Amino acid sequence: MMFPQVRLSLLDRSRTRSGEPDEAALGHTVARARRAEQLGYHRFWVAEHHAVPGIASGSPPVLIAAVAARTDRIRVGSGGVMLPNHQPIVVAEQFAMLEALFPGRIDLGAGRSLGFTPPVRRALRRDAAGPDTFAADLAELRAYLDGTAPVTVRPRLDRPVPLFVLATGRGLAVAGDAGLPVVLGGPALDRDGIGEELADYRARVRAAGAQPYVVVSRDVLVADSVAAARELALPEAWALAAARTTGQFPALEPVDPGRPLSARQRTVVEDAVGRTVHGDEAAVADELRDLLARTGADELLASTSTFDRAALGESDARLVRMFRRDG
Structure with a gap:
């Protein structure tokens, strides 16, 4: 293989997606999860974004319950719950309940990102200039989950919910000292020193008496050719360019070859497409082999989206076939 x-x-x-109500996006998430289970994916995670026009998922626990109820075997979790927005005990109660309802299938990925814009941060009662309490919040959450906290969350379980840390550079050290699995994505994966940072993470985990586990998250699109895959990457890249220049992250739109872009927007689009692993199966396999070799990752979490749902489904299927194929 x-x-x-x-x-x-x-x-x-x-x-x-433009022209559709938000609930259509949630319906597609559930449908994609069912298809992912049929294809043999290991996990299916959902996200937390508040008041973002381009993303319908603001409550991971609710969406996880919907996905888990419509699937049978695949692990379902959060990528992730943003601890600055929540009390740790409430997060622990939510995921303990999910684990009780869907035993052995629930994951909790926890991150530290704040709201997308100042008005959203105000609505969440968060101050970007406030103290960074992520490490303490993570330790408190973990204590509730493993039953060592001063109070016991209900439902009480005889097994902890697996906890993952969504990390940037600083988060790697937090995850390592806590002895927890780490999820790493975005520009952090392209830093020159990422190999050394991951080596430090692994050393910290082993010093904590645990085994390191690294998940790398990357946008991946597989199509008949590099050109076809690039076209699939453009709607997400255009949305990112719009966010960088207008402050609004919009719904996905169909590909328009004549779309007018400023010089700054063109730069953002090309950078975003360049960070997407895209192409035919041979090209994608080569790039993924390099990524996995550089990071020594135990798991790939593909985070791709595009306007064309049918093409996205075909890309998901091709990616699975690549991982299974004898090489």
Whole structure:
């Protein structure tokens, strides 16, 4: 097999699409999860974004319950719950309930990101200039989950919910000192020193008496050719360019070759497409092999979206075939 030691999972952000109501995005998330289970993906995670026009998922626990209720075997979780927005005990109660309802299938990925814009941060009662309490919040959450906190969350479980840390550079050290699995994505994966940072993470985990586990998250699109895959990457890249220049992250739109873009927007689009692993199966396999070799990752969490749902489904299927194929 091409990637015999690496698990393959999906992150779906419930991206909205122009001309459709938001609930259509949530319906597609559930449908994609059912298809991911049929294809053999290991996990299916959902996201937390508040008041973002392009994303319908603001409450991971509710969406996880919907996905888990419509699937049978695949692990379902959050990529992630943003601890600055919540009391740790409430998060622990939500995920303990999910684990009780869907035993052995629930994951909790926890991150530290604040709201997308100042008005959203105010609505969440968060101050970007406030103290960073992520490490303390994570430790408190973990204590509730493993039953060592001063109070016992209900329902009480005889097993902890697996806890993952969504990390940037600083988060790697937090995850390592806590002895927890880490999820790493975005520009952090392209830093020159990422190999050394991950080596430090692994050393910290082992010093904490645990085994390191690294999940890398990357946008991946597989099509008949590089040109076809690039076209699939453009709607997400255009949305990112709009967000960088207008402050609004919009719904996905169909590809328009004549779309007018400023010089700054063109730069953002090309950068975003360049960070997407895209192409035919051979090209994608080569790039993923390099990524997995550089990071020594145990799992790939593909986080792709595009306007064309049928093409996205075909890309999901091709990616699974690549991981299973004898090489």
